[in-house]
Amino acid sequence: MSITSWFEDVWANSGLAPLWDVLAPWLALDERQLIFVVATPIFIGLFLWEYRKIRHDPARVDGRESVLNFMLGAGYQTTELLFAGLLAFPVYAFAYHYRLMEIELTWFTALLLWVLLDFAYYWFHRSSHRVRWLWAAHVTHHSSERMNFSTAMRQNATNIFNGGWLFYVPLAVIGFNPVWIGVAYALSLVYQFFIHTTLVGKMHPAIEYIFNTPSHHRVHHGRNPEYIDQNYAGVFMIWDRLFGTFVEEKEDLPVEYGITRPVYSNSLLVNWCHEYVDLFRDMAKRGPLLQRLKHLWKPPEWERESN
Numbered sequence: 001m002s003i004t005s006w007f008e009d010v011w012a013n014s015g016l017a018p019l020w021d022v023l024a025p026w027l028a029l030d031e032r033q034l035i036f037v038v039a040t041p042i043f044i045g046l047f048l049w050e051y052r053k054i055r056h057d058p059a060r061v062d063g064r065e066s067v068l069n070f071m072l073g074a075g076y077q078t079t080e081l082l083f084a085g086l087l088a089f090p091v092y093a094f095a096y097h098y099r100l101m102e103i104e105l106t107w108f109t110a111l112l113l114w115v116l117l118d119f120a121y122y123w124f125h126r127s128s129h130r131v132r133w134l135w136a137a138h139v140t141h142h143s144s145e146r147m148n149f150s151t152a153m154r155q156n157a158t159n160i161f162n163g164g165w166l167f168y169v170p171l172a173v174i175g176f177n178p179v180w181i182g183v184a185y186a187l188s189l190v191y192q193f194f195i196h197t198t199l200v201g202k203m204h205p206a207i208e209y210i211f212n213t214p215s216h217h218r219v220h221h222g223r224n225p226e227y228i229d230q231n232y233a234g235v236f237m238i239w240d241r242l243f244g245t246f247v248e249e250k251e252d253l254p255v256e257y258g259i260t261r262p263v264y265s266n267s268l269l270v271n272w273c274h275e276y277v278d279l280f281r282d283m284a285k286r287g288p289l290l291q292r293l294k295h296l297w298k299p300p301e302w303e304r305e306s307n
Contacts, residue, residue: 031179032186033081039190044070047149050199054148060198066150068266072140073153075268080160088165092178095169103175110184113176115236117168117184122239124167125232133296136275137162143271145258147221152196156272188234192217202249212237215249222255260301275300 011017047066054060103109128138140156168185172178195217202208202215212233220231230247233240240246249255263274282303283292291304 032182033077035183035186035190036077039193040073043149043153043193046194050149050197053199060146061148061150062146064266065144065146066148068268068271069144069150069154071268072157072271073155075157075272076155076159079157083160084165087160089178091166091169092172092181095172096175096178099173099175101175103177105177105180109176110180113171113180113184114188116171116174116176117181117188118233118235119239120167120171121185121188121234122232122243124164125234126243126245127167128164129229129232130299131297132275132279132300132302133162134164135300136279137164139259139275139300140271142221142259143263145256145262147196147198147218147255147257149193149196151221152193157268158272158276191235208237210237211235216240216246218255218257219247219249221257223258223260224253224256226250226253227255228260 051061051063051066055063124134125138128134137156137158141151141154144151144154168181171181192212195212195214197214198218200214203213207213208215212231212235216231216233216237219227222228227247230245231237231240232245237246263270265271265274279295283295285292285304287304294304295302
């Protein structure tokens, strides 16, 4: 009797096998969280390396804020893990059940999915800046006035609830397996971690033309009038170049990081919820119902005309 048989005997007699049969598909659908779990120690290690280099510059890094950033990231991963199976996965499973075609996983289809997902990410990201309901969650990522690797971890725990994941459902309708979509999405976010730094200048022109780089992403985090709401790309800058949202980082115009209405707080709840509070406060102001509802889909800076 082999040791493998011993393991199987222990498992079979544990009484947990039926429970695993239920949980396994859920966990398989959320392979992206496994990727994040594996990647997080690497993220922490890279940040510590970066911190040693810039720790004496408070304009680039603050230890207390960096801890907050990783806590915000942990909150985001927790709510995604707990609620994606209840909210997003049934929609993806439904869409895939009624898929338009059968797509086998090959190197070509994997590359095609990577490109199509990045296209969908561009529109999700652009909408997250121009639709206030989506901005209410995304603002957390932009509210730091510093740019370093910990800023990449600065995410909102409410992301799973405000529906941004719907932008990727059409990929399942086409015929891409939702597990593949989740893996591609996770790998895209892993890539984007590495572009949150001031230690890397401009790269080779060919790389700068095709890919999102630290230089391009520094622009995206700027609140300068010349930089704000530009460079939405995840991996490929081609989308910004095609749709008129590309701006080059200028040596004579340093990036001013942050948002136009700063929120200075180390509270998790404040960082997650402050824009929702402002949004609902604006909606609560007297006026026609349609005008009040417009705050949900109008840009963050939109205001109702005073009567």
